[in-house]
Amino acid sequence: MQPVATSEPKVGVANRIWQRLRRGRIYYWPVRTLVQLGFFLLFAGIALARLNPSFNGARSWIILPVVASVKAQGAIGSTLDATTLLLSQAIFPWLPIGIMFIVGALLGRFMCGWICPVGFLQDVITGIKGRVDSVQTRTHEYWIQLKYVLVGITFLISGTLGLALYYGVGSDYQASLGPFASGVFIAITPDGTLFGTLPLILAHSWRFLGTAQVSDFSAANLGSWLGGISALTWINILILIGFVYAAWRIPRFWCRYICPVGGIMAVFQKNSLLGMHRDPIKCSNCKECETACPMQIPILDLDWKKFNDSECILCMACIDACPAGALSPKFP
DSSP states (O other): OOOEOOOHHHHHHHHHHHHHHHTOOOHHHHHHHHHHHHHHHHHHHHHHHHSSTTOOOOOSOEEEEEOOGGGOOSSEEHHHHHHHHHHTOOOHHHHHHHHHHHHHHHTTTHHHHOOOOHHHHHHHHHHHHHHHHHOOHHHHHHHHHHHHHHHHHHHHHHHHHHHHHHHOOHHHHHHHGGGGGHHHHHSHHHHHIIIIIEEEEHHHHHHHHHOOOGOOOOOOHHHHHHHHHHHHHHHHHHHHHHHHHHHHHHHIIIIIIIOOOHHHHHHHOOOSSSEEOOTTTTOOOOOOHHHHOOOOOGGGGGGGOOOOOOOOOOOOHHHOOOOOOOOEOOOO
């Protein structure tokens, strides 16, 4: 996938923002950034706490449809992780499924754009890059389907395991799945590595450095330490590196093509009460909204009365970018 640059000179953007501020225009991006930062600090705070080897965190009972791995033991959990964990214990996940239905019906993918820590990381990377690139339309539409395939694989594994355990014949199946028994995206996830696995490794390393003697720093000991890190952990570290690279190349890469939570909530987004409205009288079809959209949504091709595109994360970037103020949120 080759991203196509669709940016404009930063001076022009700054001047346009300044003119709108003079007209008293309200912008969503400062509020959204503060909200994202606040929720991100919840995860980063837990990650910093894990640098203390004596830290013993507990999983939170608060679950939302965001990417928040149980590995991080954060203040917020993921409805997807809760679902697969309960299925691995032969318990039907009434609560996480109910939360997904309620949030999805009311807000669609709003939490992807405003709360999810993985989404915030991608926005920061795009902000550092300084422009929003797009992918060729045909390629973009093809790769969007990948996350739905991953959702299907996740629920196929967890669902069949839950049924097998419920009928008392799943112990061998569970053992054969190994670390994937609790859920595919619990075993493999960039946020779990960043907020959970890596801080834990660093904590153990610092504890070793605090008590080690000079003779302990030998090639054999180093090799033994590296060998003690599981293959799955190394795979997750490589996935985290790939995640950062992909987010640099393509805005919201994870949300567009990989995220299973986004795939689930995209189904609700199409019919959620919260959507977007475009005023056809004010709109001049300048495409500034489409250029600013991190999810590459063809806004001008959608129904102007109210559009609920399944890929829309309701980040309101299109509203901020529109020079005529033709876009606005619509509820219901």
